[in-house]
Amino acid sequence: DFNPFKKPLRKGVSFEASQLVNMACELLDAVKDVKGLRVLSVDSDMLSNAGSYIYQELGYALAWGADWMTLLTEAGRSATEVACRIKFNMGVSSNFFMELAKFRAARMMWAQVVAQYKPECECAPKMVAHATTSRFNQTLYDAHVNLLRSQTETMSAALAGVDSITVTPFDTPYKTPDEFSERIARNQQHLLKEESHLDKVIDPAGGSYYVETITVASAKEAWKLFIDVEDKGGFLALCNAGEVQKAVRESAEKRHIDVARRKDILLGTNQYPNVNEMAADKIVNLQGAFSCSCHPEADACDCEAGLPTKRAASDFEALRLATEAASNRPKVFMLTIGNLAMRLARAQFSTNFFGCAGYEIIDNLGFESVEEGVDAALAKGADIVVLCSSDDEYAEYAPAAFKYLNGRAEFVVAGAPACMDDLKAQGINDYVHVRCNVLDTLRDFNNRLLKK
Known part of the structure; x- marks a missing residue:
């Protein structure tokens, strides 16, 4: 999970390509005798949790992976060595079928990208993908609905055939998850694996006209974005210029407006709320819940450099917490x-x-x-x-x-x-x-x- 892109994405601090290459080569040498250890990460779940659209996460993830391939092969590393060390850590939101299609499209397109570097091993184009359920759509109020959200998200990822999954505990929005919530999160996977047997069939969605259609549609949109990023100098160049962060901030703003207008529903927050629920007493930590990470006390995300951290429900939650704090x-x-x-x-x-x-x-x-x-x-x-x-x-x-x-x-x-x-x-x-x-x-x- 070596990710030097984290600093430019979160803080807007530029990172030199030569720096990245030197560190990555050192790391590759350190693990050369450890077969199967994937140390170069593409953490596109950062984009998903910031509020990006599905096609954006997919397109930028491909460009991110292609940057690893380009920079390191130009530094003298073999395409096979680099490709076999890359791991995709992707987010998964509640858009059930589109998320399922995203992972299917990702594997298809990544194989095409790696093939252009002419690796010697046939296994090199195989994508290894880890899925993490979304934090963007988690809520502070009616927090147990987060269990339903993460369960359908886990199903999307499992049916799409990812290699591993992290289920985000339901109480993450307001405190560090405790032993109980982490156990529940693990059990959500166990239910799908041991009782529903979702790990027993390879690509169960394959052949479904609807899923195949949206897989191709997702791939087309993501490929357009990928080509655009490559034409502009690659993923690192766009991160250093702040273009990736800007595009995600614009998407996040649109999604927040859709939540504010109830075009997107967050059950228990902007629709069918439990009006008698009080949440202030259960809050231990709301760092980054209502604002960007640069300004924890701000009313709105005004950071012009990094990715936003505000969840979709944050504005409504701030509203209700203000009501709780008022004397009337x-x-x-x-x-x-x-x-x-x-x-x-x-x-x-x-x-x-x-x-x-x-x-x-x-x-x-x-x-x-x-x-x-x-x-x-x-x-x-x-x-x-x-x-x-x-x-x-x-x-x-x-x-x-x-x-x-x-x-x-x-x-x-x-x-x-x-x-x-x-x-x-x-x-x-x-x-x-x-x-x-x-x-x-x-x-x-x-x-x-x-x-x-």
């Missing part, structure tokens, strides 16, 4: 009225929406009038009153409720009714609906409501 926990009251089906659906939607910030939710069966509902909300000490009804009825109910509430609590309409412009003209400015950026909306409410 905001109360959200569902003012349900009118059409039964619509008010129930919108009350459920709004419960999930505001629950992502850890607010106390007060649901109701329905009211005969908006005045009755507002009075009940104020009696409960509500900070936010959410009107839940149908689009047709909002034109009547929303202005009446807003006027009667008269600023005694925040007023929100659940949905995006056709009469929204008319309601905004009357001063009703807050709406929650599927097109909202959930994170930004909740941050705004936190700024209005929380007392330090």
